[in-house]
Amino acid sequence: MIGLWDTTGNEVVKALAAERRSAGGVASGMALTLIVVADEKHVREAEAAATIAAAAHPCRLLVVVRSDVERDRDRLDAEIVVGGRLGPCEAVVMRMYGRLALHAESVVMPLLVPDVPVVTWWHGEPPDEIATDFLGVVADRRITDAAQAANPIEALRLRAADYAPGDTDLSWTRITLWRTLVAGAFDTVQAQITEATLVAPRSDPTAALMSGWLTARLGIRPVWQEADQFQRMRSVELRSADGDQLVLTREDSTAIFQRTGQNDRQLPLVRRPLGEELAEELRRLDADQIYAEALAAMADTPGLQHRPDRRVHIWKDPATAHRAEAGISTHATTNKSGAGTSYNLSRGGGA
Incomplete structure (x- = not known):
């Protein structure tokens, strides 16, 4: 295990490459990249679940913990584990503070395994629109969990309104x-x-x-x-x-x-641990049409399975939106909702 405190993305990439060389065969045969978005209170629970899933699906595990986005000074702390406590995978746990937390992709993108699918899992409440989170747009599959929301039924309706092929929810896996x-x-x-x-x-x-x-x-x-x-x-x-x-x-x-x-x-009818539910969703990397039909019927939103399988990234700055609501003057080039330039990305069928 390598710990890097107050580091940079380049240093993380170099340290991971060095650890891979020293680990040898442990770090080969990656089937996918699994991005886990978690808050600090639940990061251990998310790691435990991802470890179970990684045992069934060899992957590079990237855990992103974003905190204190309005902090004046940016900071990145990283922990690199190859074939250690997080199972037979390459794992990087990244804690991002300040404005860096709003640009997690600048650190995550160079760490994606080339030419394999990307799956993003939000262990917690996901954004209302996945397009406002680059880590969701870049993924071929996106896994949410409506049960984590304050109003789970309304959260499913949001998932229907925001649906694109490749989305799924662990509430579906549980049945x-x-x-x-x-x-x-x-x-x-x-x-x-x-x-x-x-x-x-x-x-x-x-x-x-x-x-x-x-x-x-x-x-x-x-x-x-x-x-x-x-x-x-x-x-x-x-x-x-x-x-x-x-x-x-x-x-x-x-x-x-x-x-x-x-x-x-x-x-x-056994209730399975979270890691086994996650592992089930990693078995398929194409769009789940049966889930789309069930979600469409539940939310009275027909035709979800026929939506285009491309997402466009919409930059949204929550700090700017918060200042606008508070009536604080800002010179940021965003509109009232905090949305600005959109980026059309192409990665597999899910971007």
């Missing part, structure tokens, strides 16, 4: 097992499904996406029964035209599957 079990139940269903009911807290983003998925797949809008006594989705109930009823109910780490005229069955 993979639910969707597998529900889809498996249709192997023996002959009649058309006419009604569906979800039992879940009103603020549960996984239930919102499950509702969108059922709407997109079956053409019916599920009834949502509020169950605020539970912290997450409790059950899914389907009724067919011939009167059959199928119910899938969560019980700790299992699901009880009930069907009219059949004995109840217990099926696995």
Whole structure:
């Protein structure tokens, strides 16, 4: 491990190259570059999750921690780990202070592995518009987590408004097992499904996406029964035209599957750690059209999967916007929203 304090981007690049040479075979065969955007309070949690994901997908891990953007003096502290505590990957943890935090790309871009996909994951609340964050625009895949937002359902609606092919959300990943079990139940269903009911807290983003998925797949809008006594989705109930009823109910780490005229069955429904959820999303680097259809149905925003797969970077200075709201004079060349020059970038299908 190499620690560089109050350093520069060039020094980080040189130190990483030196550490790669000394590590030898540990630093070969990178499948992708994973950029993790986290705040200081959750950086260890983000590192732990990324370590699990890196064990399944050899990558260069770039952790970006941005703090105190209005600080007078810029500073960059970096920690370089190759084949160490962060698993079998090349890792650079960068803490950026002052105005440098608004230009993280100046340090990150030279560290991207050439000719491999780039994935950006926000461990925390992402920007309302991903185009205002260069680290999102440069990525082929962008992973958010609506559950981290103060209002998770509204956060999903923002994701729909801002959607471009390559986007996904970990709330979608968390219902993979639910969707597998529900889809498996249709192997023996002959009649058309006419009604569906979800039992879940009103603020549960996984239930919102499950509702969108059922709407997109079956053409019916599920009834949502509020169950605020539970912290997450409790059950899914389907009724067919011939009167059959199928119910899938969560019980700790299992699901009880009930069907009219059949004995109840217990099926696995384990809650996975964050790192395994992240690893699942790294298995595919193309656009997830099923997620796009589910998100579109959930947010009543049709045609998401047909949007262009190109993002244009829009520079937005939050410090300037804050001063404008406070009525402080500024000479910055930005408009009232803080947005200025846009940059058209091309990197794979996600830029």
